[in-house]
Amino acid sequence: MRKAVVLLSGGLDSTTVLALVQATGYDCYALSFDYGQRHNFELEAAAAIAMQARVAAHKVIRLDLAAIGGSALTDPDISVPQADQSSEVATGIPLTYVPARNTVFLSLALGWAEVLGSQDIFIGVNAVDYSGYPDCRPKFIEAFERVANLATKAGVEGQKMTIHTPLIAMSKAEIIQTGTELGVEYGQTVSCYSADERGRACGRCDACHLRTIGFEQAGFPDPTSYLS
């Protein structure tokens, strides 16, 4: 079986990606990051999801992105903003953007893929509900794929590394629909930027907002446990 490295945050999107990749018949190597995120519970969710999915391996890499700062997700001095209820998502690049996060995560996925002899990396970025994150855009992914092919032994030896983004053109509702058909239990996943230590969601941040709307539009009951 071909090996795939799957970035798994423990959120709704990456859990759907994992289910999709497993359905396609890859041997899945799930990769998570303990990067100083305030919503640390997602790592417990990722571990449970990876175990239940019986992945070939689940690796959690520690990496102190808080040392760099500059994001509401890693800096305790910057508050997680509440979703702007007047528009679908806030305009511009939000405070929850973590500088260069997807570049860093993809780089480490690339390193692991190279060691595993895998040529396929999957990431659950989404350009529809991408919330203004520059590193969720298709042209960013294309540029990174070029780096992946130039940076590695595999590339030098003529093998093609591919960065797969199966969710990139889907709405949140379509993602939920796809995952539900594949048996994903979304109650296990955590999207909230401010989830408490038991994984309960705040219901007020951008991530909660997009998730709630997604379930509404998909016509499925929202299994998220909210704080209020």
Added chain:
Amino acid sequence: MRKAVVLLSGGLDSTTVLALVQATGYDCYALSFDYGQRHNFELEAAAAIAMQARVAAHKVIRLDLAAIGGSALTDPDISVPQADQSSEVATGIPLTYVPARNTVFLSLALGWAEVLGSQDIFIGVNAVDYSGYPDCRPKFIEAFERVANLATKAGVEGQKMTIHTPLIAMSKAEIIQTGTELGVEYGQTVSCYSADERGRACGRCDACHLRTIGFEQAGFPDPTSYLS
């Protein structure tokens, strides 16, 4: 003053880059990685060099590349190969190649640059003595620069991020000559992949081999302290 992020390993090349960048009049932010390298002494060298150069800041990010494995530099089960005395450097990609290392390092430099408001990242890669590392080639750097401009707020807002590689076309002898003119004390730098806890070099690995030849060709005395 413009801010520059300078990757500083504590080796000969990156120390020369730091001297060059400071001479150009940037405010320097030095970045090192504690990535599980066996030649950990280089971090002590980097700290001393950064302090002496009076950089604006020196950050050491911890990052467990050994968790990924696949390199003689991070995996205790893979021995550091001795230089092939019959050729200048071994052919192909050596065992000391760390999968995706420069991609990972540049990604984190990019994140820090973004937080600092810097548009200039400096890395001491070299395509002459590059020892077969795919991520030291000019086309890799060009591809990464494209990623840097697509991944970040700065790029989205029309500012240009630049990955500078001032040593890329220099021989080791030219690098040593340049640094010496700028007052670099190469006795402080550590290139050896197997340096001991006091920074003494093995004299036998590829890195030692290239360094020794560099001093010979530059016509300068080699200030390296060797084990044997």
